Amino acid sequence: MIYRKHLWLLVIIIFFLQPTTILSLESNFSDQRDERKVSLIYYGLDQETAANVHFLDSILSGLFEEVEVIELKQFELGHLDHQDIVIYYSVHQLSQQADIQKIQNLRTFTGFVLGIGPGATDLPQYEQWSFLSENKVHKIEEKYLDFPVTVLNIDIPNEAEVIAYGESLDIQVPIIIKDGRTSFINLDSVRTEVKFSVTRSLYQIFDLPTPAFHPAYLRLEDISPVADPDLVLETGMFLIEKGIPVYLAVIPVYLNPETGEEITIEDTPELKKVLEHLVNNGAYIISHGYTHTYRYSETGEGFEFWDSVANQPITTLNQYDPVEEIKQPSEFANLQEYETYIHSLKQVETEYTQLKLTNSIHSLTKWGFPPVAFEAPHYTMSSNGYKITSEYFSALFGQLQVSDQDWRVMISPLFISQPSILDGMTLYPETIGFVDLESSNPIEDIENAIQDVTSVPGAVIGGFYHPYLGLEYLEELVHLLEQIPNLQWIELNQTKQHVETEFVQISLPGDGQIQVIENIPWQIQWKNTWKNNSFEVVLWGVVILTTLFVLLFTLYIFTMRFHYRKRLFKERL
Amino acid sequence: MMANYLFYTSLIVIWIMLLYHMFLAQGGYRHFRNFDKVIPSWEREMAKIDLPTVNVFIPAHNEEVVIRQTLKAMARLHYPKDKLQIILICDNCSDRTKEIGDEFAANYPFIRVIETKGVYKGKGKSSALNYALKQSNGEVIAVYDADNTPERKAVWHLVMGLVNDQKAGAIVGKFRVINAARTWLTKFINIETITFQWMAQAGRFRWFRITTIPGTNFAIRRKIMEKLGGWDTSALTEDTELTIRVYSLGYHIRFFPAAITWEQEPETLHVWWRQRTRWARGNQYVVLKFLGRMFSLRSKKMMFDIIYFFFTYFLFFFGVILSNILFIVNLFYDLNLSIGNVALILWAMAFLLFLTEIMITLSIEKNQLTIKNMLYVVLMYFTYSQMWIALVIYALILETKRMIKKEENVWYKTERFSVKEKGDKVS
Known part of the structure; x- marks a missing residue:
């Protein structure tokens, strides 16, 4: 030791x-991250929303140096003064006027906007888009899913680019769409098997260089x-x-x-x-x-x-x-x-x-x-x-x-x-x-x-x-x-x-x-040894005690040896 | 995992015993340093008072080989002869014991020979002693086995203890082996008895005022014997039993090694085996008998002593046997015992303790701490000490059998050679 x-x-x-x-x-991961500032706004307090937000947070913090996560109730427009990217995740559409107003205020934001989930259709950026009935798809990007997912049928602007399509038996549905600085991910959850498509698309959505x-x-x-x-x-x-x-x-x-x-x-x-x-x-x-x-x-x-x-x-x-x-x-x-x-x-x-x-x-x-x-x-x-x-x-x-x-x-x-x-x-x-x-x-x-x-x-x-x-x-x-x-x-x-x-x-x-x-400190070390191996510690204690006594006894033996003649003489008296 | 627990158990049991003996060895040494400091003042007291009358009981059953030498030693005892009566108790003798006794009685007025009669006859040592108790009236009773040659002042010192220590119900002297040099067995027994007395007897007296009354070289107050109604004739080891009963009256028993007697020990393994089996069985019987009513004993120290006996005759051997089994099994099959080096070191320490403890007690006695004896001590660890394991198991089997069959205790008198078995002691 x-x-x-x-x-x-x-x-x-x-x-x-x-x-x-x-x-x-620098570590090889930090120097590759993008410097643009990202706000991830979400709506909903349920467990599934939280899980998705944590997932997005994890992915985004791997791509961007600064990611801020805010719940919609806590969000103020001022938050976006220095932000370059806004991502809004919500499964449910808003019902309260105050919340709707907050989302409407995003109209003035000029950076990149990505909406994820059916609730994100509340964003003013999608006013030219038409969100139609729900549909189920079994395939995304030519890949069969283990579990079919629910998506929205969408009419998208002509100039928009579809990064990933979903397919059901007869139709094709845009799943990840990019229209200039505005994008949409047409999925309830992004942390499941679809995470590969979603994560991959972020490079394109945010014009990020792809690492080698x-x-x-x-x-x-x-x-x-x-x-x-x-x-x-x-x-x-x-x-x-x-x-x-x-x-x-x-x-x-x-x-x-x-x-x-x-x-x-x-x-x-x-x-x-x-x-x-x-x-x-x-x-x-x-x-x-x-x-x-x-x-x-x-x-x-x-x-x-x-x-x-x-x-x-x-x-x-x-x-x-x-x-x-x-x-x-x-x-x-x-x-x-x-x-x-x-x-x-x-x-x-x-x-x-x-x-x-x-x-x-x-x-x-x-x-x-x-x-x-x-x-x-x-x-x-x-x-x-x-x-x-x-x-x-x-x-x-x-x-x-x-x-x-x-x-x-x-x-x-x-x-x-x-x-x-x-x-x-x-x-x-x-x-x-x-x-x-x-x-x-x-x-x-x-x-x-x-x-x-x-x-x-x-x-x-x-x-x-x-x-x-x-x-x-x-x-x-x-x-x-x-x-x-x-x-x-x-x-x-x-x-x-x-x-x-x-x-x-x-x-x-x-x-x-x-x-x-x-x-x-030795006290802490001993405390741990004692906790883990109290029996052995006791045995070592016994060894120490016995050693002391063996030494003491040896001393007695020598003392008696030393006084041996004196004692014999005394006994003869 | 199971093996680990068994190993722990055996380690714990063995080391409780070893540490206790270490503690006793220290006490024994302290007692050695101090026991004789009182002698000068006690001698002065002896000179002042009217000395008590003393009866020396020598129970004998066909002891013609040794009795002459014993009585010679008795005749030389230092004690006012008008206050001393040596009583040779011939119990069912068919040889010349009585004849030799009578010879001495004719020459020395303070020597008397009696023969057990009626219900007392042929029942064994306890019964013979009880008979003598009835036939005498000395204030102090000293007991010697028929093969003993007490030193001149042995009885004097025993009485001195009783006179000066009023709380002592009995005084126990020291015995030494007269035939130590005869065979390898007597060499071992010599070392064993010295160690037993200076460690177990002196040590226990020093710390707890407890000494086990041995079968020989002790003195007890008559009033106590009468109060107790004499010796217990059903116990194989009447001394352990007597010890507990004396403590129950509130007395202590002093170990006073100034009173010395010399006695013969078994020279052959056969005699040794039978004698020791009887002790072991006797003590197992007493332990089991008193373990049940341990808590009702007046002296709590005695309770402790019974637990000690229980450890000695049951747990310790169980621990040793268990650890031996584990050791052997582990040679052939890896039990994955998780205790590492510390177990080996402990084993070495146990051996060193054994050596030093014995060496201390040997160095107390004259001419005992010799190179030759040291070699015997080392040898003893691997031979004599291990023989005890077999013996205790054997005794346990016999005692269990007896308890199952509900037999009465029968006094098996050991077959005699020129050597007679010694009185009872615990070891």
Whole structure:
């Protein structure tokens, strides 16, 4: 431990001794974003609207540097004084005069306007357009949909350009239409399988240059203390030899659901050695939670930052507490009482999340595996959870849960982005899934996903692989990826990142270095060891106590030996 | 996972015992440093008062091989002869024991020979002692086994303890092995008895004022024996039983190693096995008997002591056996025990503790901390100590069988060679 600390000190000293800093290296995603300012206005407070707004926010923040998200009720015309693009998303048409007036005021806006959803037809920009009856389409851009979608039959101005058509049996319906600076997306929801068409169209709608490369990453997933070290080594080294950056999603502690027993990576020297080897060869560590569990579930199976039993945010610090559903406002005398209640629950969730993240960062760092990013177990987390996480991490891998009521409301945007829900964290989205042996043809599934993703310029190819599957499928998967001509592996150390707790600072200045300052007080280290391994700590206590007594007894023996003759003489008297 | 829990359990049980013994070893050493500091003032007190009358009981059943030597030692005892009466109790003797006794009685007026009669005859040690209790009236009763040769001042020191420590119901002296050099077995027993007395007896007295009355070299007040109605004839180890009953009256029992006797120990494994099986069974019987009514005992310290016995004869061996089984199974099949190096270090510490604890007690005695003895101690850990495991299991099986069949306890007198079995003690 001590020598490691010194090693880091050395790294830091060397860094400061360099005459010129190379901090100005920008991450490959930020310098490609457009500088135009975007306002995303939405109407509707339902879960589905929120999910779509988060999706749009994610996509847009991957394309534009500044994206502002505003609910229509909060929107004032003044917001648009410096904006270049307005996007309005609404499924429902407006009924209240005040709202209608706000939308009508947009008439004066001269920048780009994009309406999404049937409610967006309220925009004055579409006065020359005719929106007719509803229709169902099974195909968009020649591609069959898994689920048909409802669209509007539209009469569009002659000069308008149709970017994407939808088809039903007999007719063709414009789905994405661009008329100069005014565009319309004729869909209720944009976060489903249509997201590829929608995302792709944005380049054309906003006259954006198309990037030449697809950033890509591959995670080795769920590496917990019970993972097979040989397979982790094998898969990790395979990627390293291929020149592919290795991202290890590590769970520091395994919790046995039946016995409550905890095994840490510290307890599994073989795995520790393998991880050390991989990290020394440039592998990145992603903190994949602390135990990957909440309530009685096995590590790797359970959720950690979401109560999957009650399908609600975390409400108790102790995972063995009985499940209690969050109460409804109707169960309270007044709104104030309800808000106090919700506030107290949030505090618990905050404390819980802080504890888990701190433990994860501390233990990983202490063992020599400083994490550079975070991935929530099963991607589940409330918006409050993301807010807390953003205080610790700057990079998040995986998908995004975008509802505080239901973990299944999950989005997987296509760009490296900074959606507002992440409070400043950068999302490295997972877009192609994983090798799922439950599927009849897992590799073909991924192949299809890659086809979809690569149809969108600049879209991230992000997936993961379970090391326990061995090399077989990994070779196939890597073979698939290597065939993508314009793929560019993401090296996180070429981006600016930071991970921090009160006692640990891990920073990636973007020049290939990872600097770690670790200063965890021994009290905290012992507290953790005690928590994880109290029995072993007691045993060490016994060892210390016994050693003291053995020394004391040895002293007695020598004392008696020393006085031996004197004693014999005395006894003879 | 199951294996882990079993391993934890055995570790916990074993280490509770080891730590407790460590604590006792410390107490034993303290007692060694302090026990004789009172002697000068106690001697002065002895000079001032009218000394109590003392009866020395020597229960004997066909002891012609050893009795002459014993009585010789008795005849030399330092105590006013008008206050001392040595009573040789011949219980159903068919050899020359009585004849030899009578010889001494003729020469020494303070030596007397009696023969058990009627219901007392041939029932064993307790019964013989009860008979002698009826036939005598000394204020203090000292008991010696027929193979004992007490040092001159042994009885004097026992009485000195009773006179000066009014809270002591009984005073227990120290016994040493006279035939230690004879066989490898007696060498082990010698080390064992020294350690037992300086650790378990002295240590327990130092911390809790508890000493187990052994079968020999102890003195007790007659009024206590009368109050208790004599010795319990149904217990195999009448001494452990007596100990508990004396404590129940509110007395303590002092370990006073200034009173020394020498006794013979089994020289062959066969005799050792039978003798120790009896002790183990006897103690298992007593533990189970008192475990049930532990909480009604007047002395809470005694409750603690019974739990200690329970640990010794049940849990500790269970733990050791469990850990041995796990060790062996683990050789052939990986149990994935999650405890790593600490278990190995603990094992090493246990061994070191064993060595140092024994070395302390050996260095107390003259000429015992020798290189040769040290080698025997190391050897002992792997041989003699392990024999105890088999023995306790064997005793447990016998005792279980007896309880199932609801048999009465029968006193099996150990077969005699030139060596006679020693009085009862716990170890």
